[in-house]
Amino acid sequence: MFSALGEPGRLRIVELLRRRPHAVGEIVERLGMRQPQVSKHLKVLAQAGLVRVQPRARHRIYHLEATAFEEMRDWVDSFEELWETRLDSLGRYLVEQEEEEKEP
Amino acid sequence: MFSALGEPGRLRIVELLRRRPHAVGEIVERLGMRQPQVSKHLKVLAQAGLVRVQPRARHRIYHLEATAFEEMRDWVDSFEELWETRLDSLGRYLVEQEEEEKEP
DNA sequence: TCGATATATTCCTTGACAGGAATATGATGA
C-alpha cells in the first residue's frame, strides 16, 4: 500500500478519486497524463487494494476502496499512544542506558 | 513519506522504533540487517521526517518523529467522510451518468 | 594522543519500475 501511494502520479489519482469516482478517460483528461500510464497506475492501485473498478457501459469507473483506508487509519492510529508519552519514552530509555553503563 | 515507508526494510525499522528508541547497532542486531543499509534507511526515514536522531555518547539513538505521524493521521482521517457515504457517492455518480446519456 | 568502537559514506553492480509508442482487447451502437 505504501509503495503504491509512494508514486506521485498514483497519489494524484487517489486525490482525484477522493472527490468522486472517475472513468479512466476522465482521469486522463483531468490530470493530463497519458492513458496507458493511467491504466497501469490503476492496476497497481487495484492490486494494493486501494481502488476498485465498476464497469459501466464501455467505461470503467474507478473508485476508492474504503477497506484499505480504514486499514491505514488503524495502523496510523496505533501510533497515537506513542507521542502522547514520547518524551517519557525517550527519557526512560536514556535512563536505562545510563543504568546499564554503571553496572555492566 | 509514503515512498519511504514503501520499502519493507524501512517499515520494519519503523515498527521496531515504535516500541522504543533504538541505537543503530541495536537495530542491526534485532532486525538482522547490515549496518550500512540500516544507516542508509535511517537517512531516508529522517529526510522524510519520520525519525529523528539523538546523540548519546558514541551511540546515535533514533526515535520516531511524532509530527510526521500526526500529519499522516490527518491525511487518512480526511478520507473518513468518504466511506461513510461511499455507496451514496457511487450511486449518485451513476445516476448522474444516466442523466447525461439521456440528455446530451 | 592513540586505539577502539559506533556510525556514516562512497563506489559499484544489479534489479525494479516508470514512461513512451504501438498494439491488443473488449464492449457498444448502428
Place this chain on the structure above:
DNA sequence: TCATCATATTCCTGTCAAGGAATATATCGA
C-alpha cells in the same frame, strides 16, 4: 456484423534505488 470508442497490455529503454564491500568519520576511554 462492423466500425468505433474506451481501456488494457506489451515491448522497449532509461533511470533510480537497494544491497554488498570497503572505507571514512566521529567520539570516547585509557
